[in-house]
Amino acid sequence: MSGSTRVESDEKSLPEVSLIIPVYDEEENIGVLVSEIADALAEIRYEAIFIDDGSRDGTLSELTTARHEHPELRIIKLKRNWGKSTALMMGFEAALAPVCITLDGDLQDDPAEIPAFLEAISRGSDLVCGWRDKRRDGISKRLPSNIYNALGRWTLRTRLKDMNCGFKAFDSNLAKSLNLYGDMHRYIPVLCKMKGAVISEIPVNHRPRRHGRSKYGSKRLLRGILDMFTVGFLLSFLERPLHLFGRIGLLFSLAGAVTGGYLVFLKYSTGAAIG
Template sequence: MNTFNFRKNQKFVSFIIPAMDEEATLETLYNGIKKQVELLGYDWEILFIDDGSSDSTWSVMELLAFRDREHVKAYRFPANKGKADALALGYQVAAGNIVFTMDADLQDDPQEIPRFIEALNQGSDIVTGWKRKRHDPWHKVLPSRVFNAVLSKVTGVSLHDHNCGFKAYKKEVVKAIPMYGDMHRMVPSLASFKGFKTTEIEVEHHARQHGVSKYGVERLIIGALDTMTVGFLQRFRNCPMHFTGKIAAYLMITAVALFFSAGVVALSGGEASSLVIIGALSTLSALIVCMQGLISEQNVYRGMEEGREFLLADTINGSVYVPAKQFSQDNVRERDMLSAV
């Protein structure tokens, strides 16, 4: 086995392949990946992750790992955990300086791999595929296009296809981005918070030959909720009180208006108890929302103190993460010197 200086030449590539009930596609996908990376002269590994399959997917993964122990590792969840959990496991164990994610259904073409690597070598931190011509039913394509347009507008990360599972990352990205829930589609948006650059390239999309799509109506609802989450994180992740404070202010204005109305009604001899009750509830709600904002602010402050927020500083031999708390007003010169190294 050849030995590479991975940090300098990025010659080690990891492929994370989550799969559920894809027994018919895995060996073909393995052969396609193997062919491309060996033509490039890269060292490589494939991390197959069985996400609770009910067919022989795990058996196929076991066989491939047995045949090629040097390059293939297989992991299995006893029950379906979701794609984000599978990717989180892959991110944790991936050893490559470049990390690919690909769907297991053969709709992503391994022949595109060199183009992704070329885009990374040109300075991108993330390269995501864009399936301009999709071989999917309209009821899957249309909602996806609406979702992509809304997400691009909300987050400011303009991509044609946030949903595309065919992506390549520098290792620093996957180690810095938390993966949970259904956030695997939001990685470029989440990565933008930390200053990572995303490039989109058009890729060939093949029609599904085996198995069935895992896409359902519930994905529309989940996508809308995730878009709201990312939009909130983009604007208020470091200042949640700016969000909750506005809500509390509107509730207090409503309460004052209700109490004023109740006073007018009472002076007119009318029954104002309902207005007073609603006004009191609005006041209580404002206090609760305000307290929640203060608690969130405290959590953000603690996170800053513990150095969980990071800035990316360039160095001669690659990239390092430096705790943001080191960059106070008192040592701006030190920061500038570090950035200039």
């Protein structure tokens, strides 16, 4: 009887949701974000896992200070900047709750939306993607993102309106099964689709950046587009694996035909012996 009671107590003490928040040089945003999360989840057991991805400013100090007042905070410190995919995987692996929610640490994602994500997950979705219906960014970020999403819908055969939004909710088992590296976090919906996940999308409030500067740039866009075609290639041939071997065979056939034609040309134009 005592053993059964102890298990029940442990289950009640576990968080209902794990927030996964990668941060890089966001010292001015930490205090506000932590307070907003506490207000939004006042009636929900949660843990907020902040992954400091090699920040060079006072981000770690701000997180340490905030943890004194908010014991729900957990901090993972990376010695250098590994990138968002690695930071997310570190958070997923550490998560204790059955649901993981990812959001950015720049205050553009509104923690007040978290209950809506939890409601969508409770209706049977394995992955819920945020859709920044009214995006509060400058044209330099919105235009590349619109192009990127349009290419993504065409290349990856997805109907999501905002594939690249970082505000997402996951069944934790699904999140932990992902293998993210490089810039593959951009293609989480497609990777989850390949695992048979039920995916939905909800509109979310998007806010302008208050402090710091965006980490987005043209190099990231180019890498993202290249990765997009890589994922599209994998998706296509996972669904129809024999097509891969057919195309490889076609390439070898074409190479053989070109080589044979060249040798015949040499034979009759120069009289050179072949074979």
